[in-house]
Amino acid sequence: MQPITEVMELFRHQRAVRAWSDRPVSDEVLRQVLQAAIHAPSGSNTQPWRFIVVRDQQVRDAVSDEYEAAQAGQSDGPAPRRASGTGALSRAPVLIVPCVQVPGRTGRAGFQTGASIYPACQNLMLAACALGLGTAMTTSHRVRRDQVHAILRIPGGFDSAAIIPLGWPDRAYGPNRRAPLDEVVIHDRWPD
Amino acid sequence: MQPITEVMELFRHQRAVRAWSDRPVSDEVLRQVLQAAIHAPSGSNTQPWRFIVVRDQQVRDAVSDEYEAAQAGQSDGPAPRRASGTGALSRAPVLIVPCVQVPGRTGRAGFQTGASIYPACQNLMLAACALGLGTAMTTSHRVRRDQVHAILRIPGGFDSAAIIPLGWPDRAYGPNRRAPLDEVVIHDRWPD
Secondary structure, three states: OOOOOHHHHHHHHOOEOOOEOOOOOOHHHHHHHHHHHHOOOOHHHOOOEEEEEEOOHHHHHHHHHHHHHHHOOOOOOOOOOOOOOOOOOOOOOEEEEEEEEOOOOOOOOEOHHHHHOHHHHHHHHHHHHHHOOEEOOEOHHHHHHHHHHHHHOOOOOEEEOOEEEEEOEOOOOOOOOOOOHHHOEEEOOOOO | OOOOOHHHHHHHHOOEOOOEOOOOOOHHHHHHHHHHHHOOOOHHHOOOEEEEEEOOHHHHHHHHHHHHHHHOOOOOOOOOOOOOOOOOOOOOOEEEEEEEEOOOOOOOOEOHHHHHOHHHHHHHHHHHHHHOOEEOOEOHHHHHHHHHHHHHOOOOOEEEOOEEEEEOEOOOOOOOOOOOHHHOEEEOOOOO
């Protein structure tokens, strides 16, 4: 394979997008970003994932209401009912919920389990960015994990890693900004 | 930004590489893959990461010995001493250990913390692949997390997400293979 230099530009252009144009998202572009996701690495190449693709407005509204309640710090009790379509996640044309299989009965994933699902999430978001689509990744829904799992009928033995809203962005976004590399690179051993 | 179609090919060509040629890895290519890493998303863009870049042979050998002991399922006791340079991680010219800041006193990360470090790991590995470098990602060292943290002097408040050996591959690798997309995509709600 020849070196792909443009990918370096891609990394610099991934931005969290949370506002959308009315342009519909085709099944074809969805398949492309999902294909990118499943080509990510996973522990022992077990590919322990499922991707719930939510287009149904009622399901998006229900998930969005739980997300808003989670953002407000309400871990239990019913989510406040909003006018349909007003929540941040309601407005995204597609929500993708990557789930990962977890051992044991609790259905709760640990830190290392993330190594088998978050690279797939990143591939999905990079592929979306390369196509001109916008995404963002939130894990805030996990404050109301049980409620969200009930809506999506996620079975025991799987945990939800994130919610990724996806659509065509409302506008052009510039490159992202980061702290200088030298502030976060350590050579050989952490200095005393 | 124009659509980057080549990135789709990149995803299909990421393979776990664990054998290396003698070609040296320059500081310049290392900087490129690390730049890719820090352009990944993180929760609220906190960029809560450090990347330990291990070139020192003694440190690599010590980490490699712990990794071999972890692979053998020995969570405590001293790592068996091997002839220097015989362990899998000893032979990689560079080891990268991505670490993530974690709240609280335990220094132990949870599932969601992974959303702020594994996308950076994936960017790093994709950038390496794009440049023709090989990588693999292991979390097995965490069986002997305390011992590895002692070697690298990782302070409380940070956790190690993975060890990523990096170098020029010993040979050409073909594309990766995955289960069909339709086996892992779910529409709207998990079926009963």
